[in-house]
Amino acid sequence: MQGGIGVGAAVDRVFAIATAAESRTLDGLLQAVSRDRGRPLAVIESPNLPAGVFGHWIRFADRDEVSYASWAQTKDRTVAHELGHIVLGHQGRPVLEVAQAILPADMHDLAALVLRRECTDEAAAEELAAEQFASLLLNRLQSIGRREPRLRSRWGEALG
Numbered sequence: 001m002q003g004g005i006g007v008g009a010a011v012d013r014v015f016a017i018a019t020a021a022e023s024r025t026l027d028g029l030l031q032a033v034s035r036d037r038g039r040p041l042a043v044i045e046s047p048n049l050p051a052g053v054f055g056h057w058i059r060f061a062d063r064d065e066v067s068y069a070s071w072a073q074t075k076d077r078t079v080a081h082e083l084g085h086i087v088l089g090h091q092g093r094p095v096l097e098v099a100q101a102i103l104p105a106d107m108h109d110l111a112a113l114v115l116r117r118e119c120t121d122e123a124a125a126e127e128l129a130a131e132q133f134a135s136l137l138l139n140r141l142q143s144i145g146r147r148e149p150r151l152r153s154r155w156g157e158a159l160g
Contacts, residue, residue: 007129010087011136023144026076029137033087039063041086043079045070050101057082077134084133090126 005013015023017036022028027043034041039062046067049056055068055078066082068075 005088007084007088007132008136010084010133011140014083014087014137015140024141026080026138026141029141030079030083033083034064037064037086041066043068045075047071053101054078055082057085059086076138080134080137081130083137084130085126088126088129088133090130 014029014033018029018032022032030041030043041064043066047070049067049069053069054072054074055066058065058067064086066079066086068078068082072078
């Protein structure tokens with residue numbers, strides 16, 4: 001799944017690649033995306049995320065890792081948001097933004113000088129798209145969960 005596709009189409013694609021059983025839970029959808037991308041995808045609770053950071057995605061050379069803050073009240077929302085970044089083909093937060101989220105305020109200027117990078121409006125657009133993805137995905141999961149199991153199974157079979 002690459003960038004350039006719309007948010008709704010990305011959510012549709014996630015459900016299309018999931019088996020009927022996977023399409024019932026967020027964990028199942030994570031497994032489907034991992035299988036489709038050919039990369040392990042781990043979800044980890046993290047007590048060390050800075051204040052105001054509910055979760056983040058790290059793309060390693062051989063795997064993806066989504067961390068969520070242990071104090072986050074909406075774990076599924078946070079994980080779905082980060083999954084949105086992955087599925088939508090986002091490149092991640094600018095290094096300067098990450099550094100400034102972690103470093104004390106008196107080190108921000110030094111970080112900007114050393115990294116010599118600028119944050120763009122593209123990061124804000126990616127955050128909005130990831131939020132839209134999370135909303136659509138979780139709403140669809142919720143509506144599938146309310147359907148009678150036999151119908152849900154038939155729906156999964158019809159999608160492939």
